[in-house]
Structures are given as C-alpha cells and as structure tokens.
Amino acid sequence: MPSSPIRKLVPFADAAKKRGVKVYHLNIGQPDIPTPQVALDAIKNLSETVIEYTHSAGNESYRKGLAEYYQNLGIDISSSDMIITTGGSEAITIAFGACLNPGEEVIIPEPFYANYNSFAIQTGVEVKPITSSISNDFGLPPIAEFEKLITPKTKGIVICNPNNPTGYLYSEKELETLATIVKKYDLYLFADEVYREFCYDGHSHHSCLSLKGIEQNVVLFDSVSKRYSMCGARVGALISRNRDVITACLKFAQARLCPPALGQIASEAALKTSKEYFDGVYNEYIERRNFMVKALNEMEGVYCPTPKGAFYTVVKLPIDDSDKFAQWLLESFEHKGQTVMVAPATGFYATKGLGKNEVRIAYVLKKEDLKSAMECLAEALKVYPGKTL
Structure with missing residues (x-):
C-alpha cells in the first residue's frame, strides 16, 4: 500500500506544532465550513x-x-x-x-x-x-x-x-x-x-x-x-x-x-439543508479561490490554473522536488512563527516522475488564514535551497 500524499507528512506537522510553529493545513480537503x-x-x-x-x-x-x-x-x-x-x-x-x-x-x-x-x-x-x-x-x-x-x-x-x-x-x-x-x-x-x-x-x-x-x-x-x-x-x-x-x-x-x-x-x-446554506458556502469558496489563485500567480515562477469546481488546485512551483519541499516547509522553515502544509503532487500521479514540481493546495481555510498561508509560501519559495529559478 502506498502512503497517502495527503497524510504522510502529519508526523512532521505534529513536530512543528510541538515546536510552537503554527501550521496552515492546505494539504487536506477538510473544510472549516460549519456542518448544517x-x-x-x-x-x-x-x-x-x-x-x-x-x-x-x-x-x-x-x-x-x-x-x-x-x-x-x-x-x-x-x-x-x-x-x-x-x-x-x-x-x-x-x-x-x-x-x-x-x-x-x-x-x-x-x-x-x-x-x-x-x-x-x-x-x-x-x-x-x-x-x-x-x-x-x-x-x-x-x-x-x-x-x-x-x-x-x-x-x-x-x-x-x-x-x-x-x-x-x-x-x-x-x-x-x-x-x-x-x-x-x-x-x-x-x-x-x-x-x-x-x-x-x-x-x-x-x-x-x-x-x-x-x-x-x-x-x-x-x-x-x-x-x-x-x-x-x-x-x-x-x-x-x-x-x-x-x-x-x-x-x-x-x-x-x-x-x-x-x-x-x-x-x-x-437533506433538508436550506438553499441559503449552499449559497453562502458557494460565495465563500469563490472568494477564497479568487484570492488564492491571484496570490499564487503573483509569485515568481508559479502557475496556478483557475479551478472551475471543487476546492483544490494543482500548482506548478519553481522547485526541484515537491516531496522534499513539503517536508522542508515543516522541518526547516517558518515565517513569523508560521508555515504551510501542502500535498506533493507526485502522489496524485501513477506515472513515475510526474508531479515533482507540483503540489495540491486545498483552499478550505478562511480568507484571513489563506492570506497568512500565501505569505508564508511566498517567503518559503524565496529561500528554499532547491528552488529552480
């Protein structure tokens, strides 16, 4: 059985939290939207x-x-x-x-x-x-x-x-x-x-x-x-x-x-959930998506397609290895006492070697947290030892 690319880095995230670092979870599709x-x-x-x-x-x-x-x-x-x-x-x-x-x-x-x-x-x-x-x-x-x-x-x-x-x-x-x-x-x-x-x-x-x-x-x-x-x-x-x-x-x-x-x-x-609930959720995700896509595409060497559905995107980054980068974010990087957790895209491909410069990001956090997470990611890309720019 392969390890989950979404969950395999959890021990590193837990260790970061024990060091007092705040981790923004962009790795997993766990919405912070209230249950009806x-x-x-x-x-x-x-x-x-x-x-x-x-x-x-x-x-x-x-x-x-x-x-x-x-x-x-x-x-x-x-x-x-x-x-x-x-x-x-x-x-x-x-x-x-x-x-x-x-x-x-x-x-x-x-x-x-x-x-x-x-x-x-x-x-x-x-x-x-x-x-x-x-x-x-x-x-x-x-x-x-x-x-x-x-x-x-x-x-x-x-x-x-x-x-x-x-x-x-x-x-x-x-x-x-x-x-x-x-x-x-x-x-x-x-x-x-x-x-x-x-x-x-x-x-x-x-x-x-x-x-x-x-x-x-x-x-x-x-x-x-x-x-x-x-x-x-x-x-x-x-x-x-x-x-x-x-x-x-x-x-x-x-x-x-x-x-x-x-x-x-x-x-x-x-099943009895109101239309107003879904309208609110829809508007919230649209706002999060638009903010995140804009923030990512403003980073040097980054390309983020605009998702038409769900609440994920696969992003191309100027990095040598997405698995190493995701682990480095948790082990060796922090910005203002914060870092981000992403899912290496290698685990979403069956073809070996693909996804090494891509990560999956879930925009399931409120906009304030997304703003901090994007700031962390931008700073990380400036100092990551394996950057390819």
Whole structure:
C-alpha cells in the first residue's frame, strides 16, 4: 500500500506544532465550513435508546430521501438503485470488487485522487493512467489517447468531476466523448461526483447518470463529506441503474454488515439543508479561490490554473522536488512563527516522475488564514535551497 500524499507528512506537522510553529493545513480537503445545523440537531436530539445495525444497503428512509435529491436534479433514479456506504471510499472499493476481477484494468486521467491507487491495490485492479497536463489546465486527454490504452483487460474508466486534485470541471462535450468510448468497448464508467455542488463561474455540473446510451454502464460515487462539511460522518453512496451491479455490490455491503448508523441519521437530516446554506458556502469558496489563485500567480515562477469546481488546485512551483519541499516547509522553515502544509503532487500521479514540481493546495481555510498561508509560501519559495529559478 502506498502512503497517502495527503497524510504522510502529519508526523512532521505534529513536530512543528510541538515546536510552537503554527501550521496552515492546505494539504487536506477538510473544510472549516460549519456542518448544517439541521444535521447536528438530528444527533443532539437522538431519541433512539439502542444504536442498532441498519440495513446493509442503508436506511430505506435515507435512500428514498437521497433518490429525491437526485430526482430534483433531473436524474431519474430510485432508492433501489443505491447502496449507502462508509464514505465514498467504500463505494469505490465495493464497486471495484464487484465489477472487476483481479488483474483487470481501469483507465484514469492523472493526476487523480491519490487513494484510487490504494483502492485498486486492495482489490487487485490495475490502474492505467492517461496523463492530463497543467499546460491546458488539466483538460480531458484526446479520445485517441484513451483508445491506445485499451486492451482485453480494460474494463472501466474512472472520472472525478469536478476533479480532485485539479479542480477541473469536465464539460458536457467531454463527458459525451467518454461515453462514446464506454459504449464502443462496453466498459464501466465509474463516476466520482462528490464535489457536484461546487461548480463556479456559471458552469453547470453534468452528471454521468444523465449520459444517453450507457445507462447500464455508469456506477456513480457520492458522499456527504464535502457537500455538507461532514467528513467525519463517513457516509457515501454507490448508485447504478444496473441491477446486476447493485446485486453484486450488496453482497460486499452485507459482508461489512452496515454503514454508520449515526452518520446516516445526520445525513438524512442534512437533506433538508436550506438553499441559503449552499449559497453562502458557494460565495465563500469563490472568494477564497479568487484570492488564492491571484496570490499564487503573483509569485515568481508559479502557475496556478483557475479551478472551475471543487476546492483544490494543482500548482506548478519553481522547485526541484515537491516531496522534499513539503517536508522542508515543516522541518526547516517558518515565517513569523508560521508555515504551510501542502500535498506533493507526485502522489496524485501513477506515472513515475510526474508531479515533482507540483503540489495540491486545498483552499478550505478562511480568507484571513489563506492570506497568512500565501505569505508564508511566498517567503518559503524565496529561500528554499532547491528552488529552480
């Protein structure tokens, strides 16, 4: 198992804090946005006297509520088309286990969410990366590049939209391009859409569940972690109109008994979150994003694309090695008693050697903290021994 590029530097961050250094965490997608009060109240006012097992597919009332959420987005699914999971992570491992045999392959545009590598290793699946580039802000590679990678062992494509770690939002045209490949070779399209609510600048989110002609091929992953700032609830969902897929996935779900009972209670209540909450969150992230992108691009030798979705970006820095740089920030650097923690982009690529001058930054901190973090990063780049300017 590979170490998480997001979490592997935690011991160095802990040591820095023990030395009295304030660490700004730009390495992990843990929003500081308050969880909706309606979800917190559901836990505080719990009437149950026994925390029982739930149905292996999740509470029916929650599944019906989640199906209604999708129906309001114009996506026709029912409660029987989904399995509630222990976070989006379990949805992915269950889907890989149910749909793919050991040694079979999935194609994933890189850089991609680092744990896809771990989920593939757990289930014996081979990842075949197709590289997108910061030179075009990580747009979808050409269809011809996908076809070059397809072999008899290729069984699926994994897409994250909006994308973690790049913040790229795939257009409807790009997704339709993917659909032609999926249909031509009868592949699964595993669609990670946990950042659906975070699309900016008037751009709309187009769900893979809305693609025509591949209704039986799509397996979608969802989560409450980011949408409601409920990362610790550990509640996700696996959704597919393919009955055979759902039947197979339920066997994996039964093996782990059930998803978190308390998390489901909070998640079901969160479905009642007001539009005003989301409007406030949207405006907050837009302000943070705009400030951070401007600050980064004003630093000498730095290039930061403008994310169209999620709350991450992959940034190109004038450094020799992002792993060394991230550790150096925590071990050897401080500015006004402060430093920053970033995630080396090397861990978001499957192709060795890529990402050595890139880091992922999450703009999940309030603007005042982001301002201090950007000041720290700017000063660090001036004195880092491995700078390449």
